[in-house]
Amino acid sequence: MRQEIANLKKRIILEIAARHFDAHGFAATQINAIAKEAEVSIGTIYGLFESKEGLFQAHVLREMEKAVETMRTMIAQSDASPKEHLKAALTFYFTTIEMKMTSFQELLLSSPVRLGAQCHTDESRENGNVFLEIYHLFAVEFEKLDAITPLRHKDYLQHAINFRNVAAGYIERWVLLKDITLSQKIDECLELFLEGVIQ
Numbered sequence: 201m202r203q204e205i206a207n208l209k210k211r212i213i214l215e216i217a218a219r220h221f222d223a224h225g226f227a228a229t230q231i232n233a234i235a236k237e238a239e240v241s242i243g244t245i246y247g248l249f250e251s252k253e254g255l256f257q258a259h260v261l262r263e264m265e266k267a268v269e270t271m272r273t274m275i276a277q278s279d280a281s282p283k284e285h286l287k288a289a290l291t292f293y294f295t296t297i298e299m300k301m302t303s304f305q306e307l308l309l310s311s312p313v314r315l316g317a318q319c320h321t322d323e324s325r326e327n328g329n330v331f332l333e334i335y336h337l338f339a340v341e342f343e344k345l346d347a348i349t350p351l352r353h354k355d356y357l358q359h360a361i362n363f364r365n366v367a368a369g370y371i372e373r374w375v376l377l378k379d380i381t382l383s384q385k386i387d388e389c390l391e392l393f394l395e396g397v398i399q
Contacts, residue, residue, distance in 0.1 A: 282345035
C-alpha cells in the first residue's frame, strides 16, 4: 500500500514537472513551484527523485517511453512499407523534439550524448533500456527493408543506431544554427541515410 501511494505521488509530480520543464526548461524550473502545485513538500520530491536532475531524468525517460509506445503502435497499425515506417518514426521524432524544445534545449546544447546518459538511471535499468527499445524497433524495419532492397551489411541494430545518430545531427544543427526547420528535413535525412546503406 505504501509503495502504491509513493508511485501515485511520483506520477502526479511527474505530470506537473513535465508542464514546468516544457514551459520553462530545466534551469528555470523551480522545485518549490512543482511542490506547491503537487501539494507536497520539497523534501518529498527529493525523497522520491533525489535531486532536480533526478526529476528531470525521470521526465526525459517518461517522455521517451511514451514516444516508443506511440511509434510501436503507429507501426503495428500500418501496412505501409518499411521505408514509410522509418519516415513516420522520423517525423514523429522531429516533431516531438520541436514541440519539446524548451524542455530539452539545455540537454541538446550541452551534448547529444548526454540525452542518452540522462536515461541510464536505476529506474530505466529496471524497466529496460528505452534506447535499446527504440533501436530494436528500427532494426526490425531495416531487416524488412533489406528483404525488399538489399542493404550493404546485415547488422540491423547498427543501422538503427546510425539512423538515430544521423537524425541527431540534424537536431543539433537545428538547435545550434537555427537555420533549418526539422519538419522540412525529414525526407532529406532519410534519403541521406539510405544512400549510405543500400547496395
